[in-house]
Amino acid sequence: DTKRFFVSVGAGDVNTRxxxxxxxxxxxEFGKRTVQEAVSGDRGEIMGILRQQASNRAAEFGVEVVDVRIKRVDLPVEVSSSVFTRMEAERKRVAAELRAKGAEExxxxxxxxxxxxxxxxAQAERDGQRIRGEGDATAAARYAAVIGTDTDFYxxxxxxxxxxxxIGTNRDLLVLDPDSTFFRHFDNARAGAR
Incomplete structure (x- = not known):
């Protein structure tokens, strides 16, 4: 309605209004719904309601609103920070849960x-003990055989x-009689060398 438009708006900017x-x-409309409802299936319904109500209000300017499209939903700062805080808490909870599962695993x-x-x-120690025992038994048998054949050599x-x-370590000190039985083979070696 051109006449109504010119009278109500004049040279002003109708787009701003x-x-x-x-x-x-x-x-x-968004205040009546949760964020999930606004972003999901109710979006088409919201756009229809907004088009109808905007067209009714714009009729006083002599203008008909044919379509309203929602490009994005800007939340107030306090709501946005609340949403982000909840999202962060949820992500932290999921991360903590995954870390706990990882730690448990x-x-x-x-x-x-x-x-x-x-x-x-334990198996290696058992096998080692068995092998050492067999070796000790073999050595003892051989010692016994050698001892039986040559007691002087043994x-x-x-x-x-x-x-x-x-003898032969720096920390040991032996005080012995040179004629003790400990040195009997030395005496025999001296006698043989003579």
Whole structure:
């Protein structure tokens, strides 16, 4: 309606007035709904309601609103920060839950690995003891066989072992009579060398 438009708006900017009307109406409509409802399926319904109400209000300017489209929903700063805080808390909760599950799985794997390690070490120790026992038995049998055939050699060998274990370290001090039985093989060696 050109006459009504010219009388009510004159040389003014009708776009600014219409934008204000649509802003006010959209705030009212979005205020009635949750963010999920506004962003999801109710969006088409909201645009229809806004078009109808904006057209009714714009009729006083002699203008008909044919369509209203929602490009984005800007929330007030306090609502946005509240939404972001909730979103952050939810993400932190999910992250903490995932970390807890990871830690639990890690502990389970470490426990299983420790169990297998302990079992392997026990089996290795058992096998080592068995092999050492077999070696000691073989050595003892051979010593017995040698001792039975040459007791003088065994006596000499044991004396060498005693010399090796008691003489030759810097910290040991032996005070012995040179005529003691400990040195009997030295005396025999001197006699043989003469």
């Amino acid at each position: 219409l934008a204000q009307i649509v802003n006010d109406l959209s705030r009212n 890690g502990e389970r794997i470490r426990a299983q690995t420790d169990k297998e390690r302990t079992l392997l070490l 006596d000499f060998y044991r004396s060498l072992e005693a010399y090796r274990n008691s």
